[in-house]
Amino acid sequence: AQTVTQSQPEMSVQEAETVTLSCTYDTSESDYYLFWYKQPPSRQMILVIRQEAYKQQNATENRFSVNFQKAAKSFSLKISDSQLGDAAMYFCAYRDYQGAQKLVFGQGTRLTINP
Amino acid sequence: GAGVSQSPRYKVAKRGQDVALRCDPISGHVSLFWYQQALGQGPEFLTYFQNEAQLDKSGLPSDRFFAERPEGSVSTLKIQRTQQEDSAVYLCASSNGENQETQYFGPGTRLLVL
Numbered sequence: 001a002q003t004v005t006q007s008q009p010e011m012s013v014q015e016a017e018t019v020t021l022s023c024t025y026d027t028s029e030s031d032y033y034l035f036w037y038k039q040p041p042s043r044q045m046i047l048v049i050r051q052e053a054y055k056q057q058n059a060t061e062n063r064f065s066v067n068f069q070k071a072a073k074s075f076s077l078k079i080s081d082s083q084l085g086d087a088a089m090y091f092c093a094y095r096d097y098q099g100a101q102k103l104v105f106g107q108g109t110r111l112t113i114n115p
Numbered sequence: 116g117a118g119v120s121q122s123p124r125y126k127v128a129k130r131g132q133d134v135a136l137r138c139d140p141i142s143g144h145v146s147l148f149w150y151q152q153a154l155g156q157g158p159e160f161l162t163y164f165q166n167e168a169q170l171d172k173s174g175l176p177s178d179r180f181f182a183e184r185p186e187g188s189v190s191t192l193k194i195q196r197t198q199q200e201d202s203a204v205y206l207c208a209s210s211n212g213e214n215q216e217t218q219y220f221g222p223g224t225r226l227l228v229l
Contacts, residue, residue: 004157033216043204045158045220091157095216101146102171103208103218105157 002027004094006106013082014114020067021077021109023092031097034068036077039089039108048090051075053097079111087113117141119221121207127227128197136192136224140209147190148218149182150206158206164190197228 003026013019025034036048051059051068058066063083067076079086092106120139128134140147146165150158151174160174166187175182179198184190194201204225208218 035217037220042222043225044222045206045208047217047219050217093157100171101163101165101210102148102160102174103150103158104160108155108157 002029002032002094002096002104004092004104004106006092006109008109009107010110010112012112012114013079015082015084017082018078018080019082019111021079021090021092021111023075023077023106025073025075025092025094025104027073027094027096029096033095033097034066034075035093035095035103036064036066036075037091037093037105038086039091041088045091049077082113084113084115087111119207119209119219121205121221121224123224124222125225125227127229130197130199130228132197132228133193133195134197134226136194136205136226138190138192138207138209138221140188140190140207141211141219144209144211144219145187146210146218147184148208148210149190149192150208151176152204152206152223154203161192161205194226197226199228202226202228 032053034051063080089108093103149161152158162182163171164184179195181193204223206223207221210218
């Protein structure tokens with residue numbers, strides 16, 4: 001079964017600085033999707049960024065970018081120019097490309113932004 | 116259109132009571148998912164519908180949990196004879212359209228069983 005591991009329960013960063021959140025996963029599949037979701041204290045899960053495993057180029061969305069290392073099964077999220085509104089729980093998630101549609105989530109990383 | 120909505124947002128139940136949690140997916144979304152999120156944990160998959168068909172219920176923790184989506188739109192997650200360990204946030208998500216792999220989440224229902 002696929003598993004996702006986030007080894008950093010908590011992280012903090014100074015406003016305007018850069019922070020990287022780590023995620024590793026385990027799968028025997030060659031094609032799959034990886035996601036980073038943000039969950040602010042209001043609890044609505046919001047998609048931050050998505051990566052297709054068949055794409056070698058790392059995904060970017062404005063201040064958010066990923067470092068996808070397929071061989072190492074690593075998928076880290078970099079947040080540049082951190083803002084107070086970035087404070088939230090961040091979850092890494094995996095989904096098979098075909099077959100099972102469900103998302104498999106990591107345990108989450110709580111990100112604090114220090115003003 | 117509007118996002119995924121869930122009701123009620125909060126539910127307090129006495130142990131042994133039955134509860135029903137409702138999810139309204141984004142209009143036109145074919146796929147609907149239920150997840151359970153315990154305090155301080157990541158969400159865990161419960162069940163998945165494609166239209167009205169329940170294609171995967173492998174995550175339902177016991178036969179006290181039942182989900183339905185009779186007309187392929189609104190879904191209800193029912194928990195019978197609630198137990199304290201059922202206390203969690205129940206999240207609903209839907210997907211469809213150009214980016215079918217992206218699931219859009221509702222705000223969740225926080226269930227507290229006393």
